[in-house]
Amino acid sequence: MTVTIASPLTLPCGVTLSNRLAKAALTEGLSDGHNRATEAHQRLYRKWSEGGAGLVITGNVQVDRRYLERPGNIAIDSNGGEEALAALARAGTVGGNQLWMQLSHAGRQTIRYLxxxxxxxxxxxxxxxGGAFGKPRALTESDIAEVIARFTTAAGVARDTGFTGVQLHAAHGYLLSEFLSPKANQRTDQWxxxxxxxxRLLLTLVRSIRERVGPAFPICVKLNSADFQKGGFTDAESMQVAQWLQEAGVDLLEISGGTYEQLSFFGTGAEGDRAPAKAQSTLAREAYFLEYAERMRKVCRIPLMVTGGFRSLIGMNQALGEDALDVIGLGRPMCVDTDLPRRLLSGQASEAPRYENRLRMGPGILGPASTVNRIRNFNHMYAQGWYCVQLLRLGRGEEPDTGISSLRGIVQYLANEWRGVRALRGR
Ligand SMILES: Cc1cc2nc3c(=O)[nH]c(=O)nc-3n(C[C@H](O)[C@H](O)[C@H](O)COP(=O)(O)O)c2cc1C
Incomplete structure (x- = not known):
């Protein structure tokens, strides 16, 4: 039978996703001054849970409060946040979906203000x-042991507080992806x-977490298909790592790509920008990591989720029907249309709005590749504020406001971040 977005999927650990749509991780920025979840998280996750996706993945939850990606990150770091996490988990599963916590460590992409x-x-x-990040210190052997212990403890807390799975964030240039990259990782020891x-760090973590959470608890990894940078983690390396992750018992592999230096997860410098448009199928243009997923399928049977660019029902069903992947990840559309999965599943919607097209700031001017890339990177960073503001609104119980200009979005976003920095400094 042809697989569609409505088909269930049973994972290697035995857990079944009720359909093939997943809300991808979206950093919320809604925690309190102790990096604990708040009522705003409950409001937001209740909406996403009622939105119909078989899988909802949280925004990045940090395993170490010293290394945050944003001041409003939730952290699991002896900060007494278990009850609040349990309340979030209850709200985030009212729709009967899976709710997985994304675990992360910001590594060298920790914001400098903090x-x-x-x-x-x-x-x-x-x-x-602009110097958004300070010069990093290299982790010592005992620091690495601490990182492993922190991720493992956090996975245990996720399970004990009612989350139904975990995802390790090994993409986008944060600590776990830094270890994979020969550009960021120049160590000469066993790491x-x-x-x-x-x-080694990623695989050690998977094994250590499996031991902590047991065989029936889903473990997912978000991995870069490549860093899209000269001297970075390549797609051939990524395919090898995927095979090792399959052997280590990972239940779902989410494919993304890029780092802060090269924002490919928004389509910059990934297949979508590299190949001439004429040579690409409509579907490959829509979902920029698809071509990579198809190649991955040939070497590895780990269940695959692809996130980045999926907007049309036809594109989603075609990718599933052609067995290019198993789960469709939805990011930016879920900042505005929290019930998009339900509407796609019922046939009420055939398309997610493409806000990203209208949020582009500069014209697509021609210039050297690096200049074009810089402009694209800037556009994506700039638009990110707009999406974050929509999540802040949802957290307050307000409706999203798509009429906000991208400039107003970035101003509101920065004001919120600054309040967050002050709250943390004042604790
Ligand atoms: C506001 C916002 C927050 C994000 N936060 C995270 C995050 O916490 N963890 C993560 O892995 N990816 C994060 N992403 C990336 C998305 O999960 C996704 O990979 C990306 O948006 C591409 O998918 P899309 O084209 O469906 O938006 C974020 C994206 C946006 C727009």
Whole structure:
């Protein structure tokens, strides 16, 4: 029978997703001054849970409060947030969906306002104009043991507070993806050098978490198909890591790509930007990691989720029908249309609105590839504020406001971030 978005999927651990739509991780920025979940999270997750996706993945939850991606991150770090997490989990499962907690460590992409000396595999700074991130300190052997313990503890807390699975964030240039990248990881010990060594932290974590949560609890990994940077993690390496993750018992692999230096997860520099439009099928243009997923399928049978660019029902069903992947991840549309999955499943909607097209700021001017990339990166960073503001509104119990200009979006977003920084500094 042809697989469609409505088909259930049973994962290797035995858990069944009721359909093939997943709300991808979206950082919420709604925690209190102790990085604990709040009522705003409950409001937001209740909406997503009622929205019909078989799987809802939380925004990144940090395993170490010293290394945050945003001041409003939830963290699991002896901060007494278990009850609030349990309330979030109850609200986020009212629709009978799976609710998985995304676990992360921001690594060298820790925001400077909160910590000017982040950590990473090596002392290699993020190359970005504006100095958003400080120069990292290389983790010591005992620091790495602590990172493993923190991720494992956090996975246990997720399970004990009612989340039904976890996802390890090993994409987008945060700590776990830094270890995989030969550009960011220049270590010469057992954690760096060969691919086997660079992947050791991620694989050790999967095994350690499996031991903590048991065989029937879903473990998912979000992995870059590549960093899309010269000297970075390549797609051939990513396919090898995927095979190791399959052997280690991972239940679902989410494919994304890029880092803050190269925002491919929004379509910059990924297949969608690289190949000439004429040479691509409509579907490949829509979902920019699809071509990679199809190649991955040939070497590895780990269940695959692809996130990035899916907007049309036809495109989603075609990708599923052609067995290119198993689960469709939806990110930006879910910031505005929280019940999009339900409407796609019932046939009430055939398309997610493409706000990203209208949020582009500059014209697509021609210039050297690096300039075009920089402009695209900037556009995506700029638009990110607009999406974050929609989540803040939903958290307050308000409706999204798509009439907000991207400039107003970024101003409101920055004001919120600054309030968050002050709340953390004042604690
Ligand atoms: C506001 C916003 C917040 C995001 N937060 C996260 C996050 O916490 N963790 C993560 O892995 N990806 C995050 N992403 C990336 C999305 O999960 C997704 O990979 C990306 O938006 C591409 O999918 P889309 O084209 O459906 O939006 C975020 C994206 C947006 C727009």
């Amino acid at each position: 910590n000017a000396e982040p950590v990473g595999p090596s002392a290699v700074p993020v190359k970005l104009p 760096g050098g060969s691919l086997e060594n660079r992947a």
